[in-house]
Amino acid sequence: MKARVFVTLKNGVLDPQGKAIGHALHGLGFRAVGEVRQGKVIDIELAERDEAKARAIVKEMCEKLLANTVIEKYEIELDG
Amino acid sequence: MKSAVVVFPASNCDRDAAVALEQLTGKKPAMVWHHDSELPDVDLVVLPGGFAYGDYLRCGAMAAQSPIMRDVKTKAEKGLSVLGICNGFQVLTEAGMLPGVLMRNAELKFVCRPVSLDVEETQSAFTRKYEKGQRVSFPVAHGDGNYTADEATLDRLEGEGRVVFRYAPGDNPNGSARNIAGILSRKRNVLGLMPHPERVCDAALGGTDGRPLFESLVEALS
DSSP: OEEEEEEEOOOOOOOOOHHHHHHHHHHHTOOOOOOOOOOOEEEOOOSSSOHHHHHHHHHHIIIIIIITTTTTTEEEEEEO | OOOEEEEEETOSSHHHHHHHHHHHSOOOEEEEEOOOOOOOSSEEEEEBOGGGGGGOOOTTTTTGGGHHHHHHHHHHHHHOOOEEHHHHHHHHTTTTSSSEEOOOOOOSSOOEEEEEEEEOSSTTTTTTTOOTTTTEEEEEEESOOOOEHHHHHHHHHHHHOOOOEOOOOOOSSSSGGGGGEEETTTTSSSESSSOOOGGBBGGGGOOOOTHHHHHHHHHHHO
């Protein structure tokens, strides 16, 4: 089973990197660009076939290490 | 007073901390490798500045999981004094020993310059030799020093007198909430701060405003 974890800043948390990316996109002439938020993608190979168990394990990883839940939220996608 | 400095891979202020500690305590601190599982018998542990584990994932996130941190956490709960400077402060928040988080500087720039700080609290082992409200100058050198926590946590920190150092009005280098530069744990035995007191302990290196912090510890812990 493969897991993909998306870690992003919670709504309302200032994202200066996202803002800088937005400015750069405007500078390149992409006038349609509004607010930009950035984050991380973490791919994990898991020796677990049961989807519910896999989700529980990855959720624990997110809470303990992958995300700092003071400012970040996470989403988990499973494949296989 | 016996002290130790934890050395993580890519710590870079560990020796500065050791020099300051030796000068002000009269004893060489023990240098403890992050992979060790037990601290020696000491009164104070310093988590130094640097870029532990290359700041991978988030600043301090990997260091907070290293074997020595388990012992630091256990002993801090029993009252051991812990001083986290800069990256050390980030490690303390990631380890859950201090609330909140240090985010990327609001201007996205690495800031390296002296800043003015106000000593807000002198009721601590770290600051008893300062005057309440005293203005001091410590250097900062960080890219992720923007202290952030929810409003309830910030109110609690202020209400419990745990905001020890605040950037002087107009001199906040990173966008920190309520100009917070350094905070104490609930039991007041753990201090995390972004500016570097260990770099201003010798007039030949540009200032001595950091000396009272170490002198406070010597007085409180000897």
